[in-house]
Structure formats: C-alpha cells, structure tokens
Amino acid sequence: MVDFLQILKEHNIKRTKYRMAILELLIKEEYRFISIDEIQDRVSSDFSTAYRALELFEENEMIYKTKINEKMYYSYRCSNKEYHHHLICTECGLKVSLDFCPFEDLEKKCETLGFGSFHHSRDLFGICKKCKNES
Amino acid sequence: MVDFLQILKEHNIKRTKYRMAILELLIKEEYRFISIDEIQDRVSSDFSTAYRALELFEENEMIYKTKINEKMYYSYRCSNKEYHHHLICTECGLKVSLDFCPFEDLEKKCETLGFGSFHHSRDLFGICKKCKNES
DNA sequence: CTTCGTGCAAAAAATTTGCATCCGT
C-alpha cells in the first residue's frame, strides 16, 4: 500500500487530486484493465488530464497499458513487478497473470526461422469463463 | 496465378485499374507486409480507393492485414490459405509463416486459468535477422 | 446503359499538445 507513494516521492511526482483519484481507482480494480472512458467518468477529470496522468504512471512503471478493441486500457502494476505475461479478457478486461512463459518454445525455434529476436507480447487475449458463459 | 482472378470472378468483383495494380503489387511483395503509404505511392491511387480495395480483398480472404507500430499493413494471402501463424518483422515487414502452432500448450492450460477461450493472434512480431544485423 | 469504382473533401475517433491559469509544496 505504501508501494506507489514511495514511487511518487522518489520521482518527485506531485500528489494531486486527479492523480490520486486515478491511482485509487486503478488499485481498487487491480484485477482488470479499465478504459479511459471509465477512468474519466469515475474521477471526472478532463480527458487530457487523465491521459497525462496515465502516461506518467506508465513511464514510472506503476501501471500497465494494453490495447483491447482498438482502445487503450489500463491496470495497476506496482504490486507485481517481475516480468510476466497476462491473459486478458477482451469482453470485461479481466487480467490473469501467468507464472510461465508461453513463448519459450518459439524462442528456441526463432533462430532457425530467420528471426533475430522475437517480441514476447506481454499480453495475450481471450474470453474469460464468466463472459463466455454469459454470451 | 489464376487463383485470385477466380475469386474476383466468383464474387463479381470488377477488375479495375487500381484493384489490379494493388493486387499485382501485393503479389510481387508477397514475402512481406506493406503499408498503405507504400501502396498508395506505388499505384498512385487515392488513399480512399486503396483503403476500399484492400478492405474488399480482405473480406474475400485474398489478403492479410496486420498492425505494425500503430499502422495497418497488408500482404497477399491467396497462395496459402490453411490457417497458420506468422512471424512478422516490425522493421521491414518480413512475413514468415509457421507450420506449427505456438499456442498449443497455452491452449491446454487455458481451462485451469479461468479462461473460456483464447485468441490465437495469428501474427507474432519480432526483428528478423537481417534487420537485427543492420542495426 | 446501368452498376459500381473513384476522387475529393469532409467526418470520425482516439490521443496529444499549446497556452493561460490554478494548485501543491
């Protein structure tokens, strides 16, 4: 819980009304990715303010950012900093962290395929059980 | 070579100047993904004409479409229709088709992870050997 | 000859930026 306050202090980031509101929201909804619209709606900031705060948080590795259906979504990161992959539900934004790398095998084959290196896109997408059952 | 002409005929798609020019270009550069800018530049059509032709081709499964660095890229498909994954170089657009599925293992683990189903994003990205060496 | 392809200009949608003002420290 002191986690992110420390980062703010270390980087001399002012604790303003909207930044705090956005961080609180992201922490509360840490188990999923949320859209800029939901963020703007729930904290009632200007869109540009929200975008600027989120950009700042991402630069300082406090949040994740990913694209779902052509729009950016955001999720709290502080509590789990080791590199890992996510399974993300494209219906509800649910975030499931993987404790293994799905690309290990591909990595090995990379060389023989004419590829120098391979982007482990951190985020993989699907439909979670809940959303699948509801549809 | 008759491949795509047949599709055009089957779907009553008129063989116009720009459509043919775009298809020819895509066939010539089949080993890589190319941008709308390159297409527009090399066939000198209007952008809207190129976009409309490409949309049509994609609907009829004649081409692939993928996003590299926030922009769409296009590549000829007709000659290889079985479902497969691509490794795509984000520097030069090189397209390498995979004859195996990199997500087989993940698929199996999906259920235990709370995921109903999993999108096999067809395209995976990296840097090809050539571009890596040049940088 | 008639349907549909094309160019042009303008719309759309998401995100970014310049600038004047306001707030946190």
Place this chain on the structure above:
DNA sequence: ACGGATGCAAATTTTTTGCACGAAG
C-alpha cells in the same frame, strides 16, 4: 512564490464516408 498540473480548445493521425462523376461489364 515557484514550478508543475489542469482545463480548454485545437491539432494530429489514421481510416472512413457521402456525393457527384466516370468507367467496366
């Protein structure tokens, strides 16, 4: 008080769309 944060409006970027004209079958 000072520098950075915010709101507002306008720019940006890529792609899409409406409409009038022109070309393919």
